[in-house]
Amino acid sequence: MSAAIELTELTKTYVSRRVVRRGLSGLDLTVRTGEVFGYLGPNGAGKSTTIRLLLDLIRPTSGGIRVLGLDPRADAERLHRRIGYLAGDFVVDGRQRAGECLAFLGGLRGGVPARRITELADRLELDLGARIKSLSKGNRQKVGLVQAFMHDPELLILDEPTSGLDPLVQQTFSDMVTEARAAGRTVFMSSHIMSEVEAVADRVAIIREGRLVTTDTVAGLRARSFLRVRVDFAVPVAAAEFAGLPGVTDLTVDGTTLACRVDGSPDALVKAIGRHTVTGLRADGQDLEELFHAYYTGRAA
Ligand SMILES: Nc1ncnc2c1ncn2[C@@H]1O[C@H](COP(=O)(O)OP(=O)(O)OP(=O)(O)O)[C@@H](O)[C@H]1O
Secondary structure, three states: OOEEEEEEEEEEEEEEOOEEEEEEEEEEEEEEOOOEEEEEOOOOOOHHHHHHHHOOOOOOOEEEEEEOOEOOOOOHHHHHHHEEEEOOOOOOOOOOEHHHHHHHHHHHOOOOOHHHHHHHHHHHOOOOOOEHHHOOHHHHHHHHHHHHHOOOOOEEEEOOOOOOOOHHHHHHHHHHHHHHHHOOOEEEEEEOOHHHHHOOOOEEEEEEOOEEEEEEEHHHHHHOOEEEEEEEEOOOOOHHHOOOOOOEEEEEEEOOEEEEEEEOOOHHHHHHHOOOOEEEEEEEEOOHHHHHHHHHHOOOO
């Protein structure tokens, strides 16, 4: 399948008041056509920098960018018609009513049926008659979502789309993303919260300090997590019996108590434990959020 987004050795350096800041360093990334791609990283990681580069709102210091097979700079006009973009700092004229603003933006995209705008606004429970400046942050975000989705673009590029949305609206947003994928669209969305993209993303990339830390499927990331196991036996056991079992590390045996870490399947350990009388068992899983935090802080293996 062809790539919707292809970044090669992408570097962006900001220079302000003679201070050089590295926004992105040698980023290689491919987003396939038809996938939902979660782009994750802590504050200042370079997510918005990447997205602004995709839209040609800023220019790279070096490296290559292809979006829908085109050059964001040379083919900007053609590309913008095929993309739905929600900026992290989505701002529009606050004096306008939400409906007027969306009709205007629809016109700029070559015309969007009023019915389509109403349908999306109803789903998100957005009052089209309200003036934008009177709307809460979450409701303003809904205006941003409607304008990104309304022309049914091939590629949705969404910078922190769930910011300010309550859980019910987040669910509606997730449904809209899932439907867009079912219709063959590609979605590239940034977030700094794993749980927000976990449910909808096919693959995720984690960036930190402008560099790609890892790219994987959500299931693949989950498989990298591990268990901490503690077992109490009726009688003392020998460490040698458990050392070297597949996936078992950090093993300590203190009389009748065994503690260890298990990566991957716990099957071999469970079978070894089962040869003895067990009086207590505790297994704590590292969830995806913890694994993600380890990547954020650079402590992941
Ligand atoms: N216009 C700018 N001038 C100077 N430095 C900038 C500029 N924009 C971004 N940076 C720097 O580039 C780095 C990446 O910033 P970026 O906004 O892309 O991160 P982010 O992952 O989107 O963060 P957040 O989640 O806080 O929005 C940061 O160190 C930031 O200070």
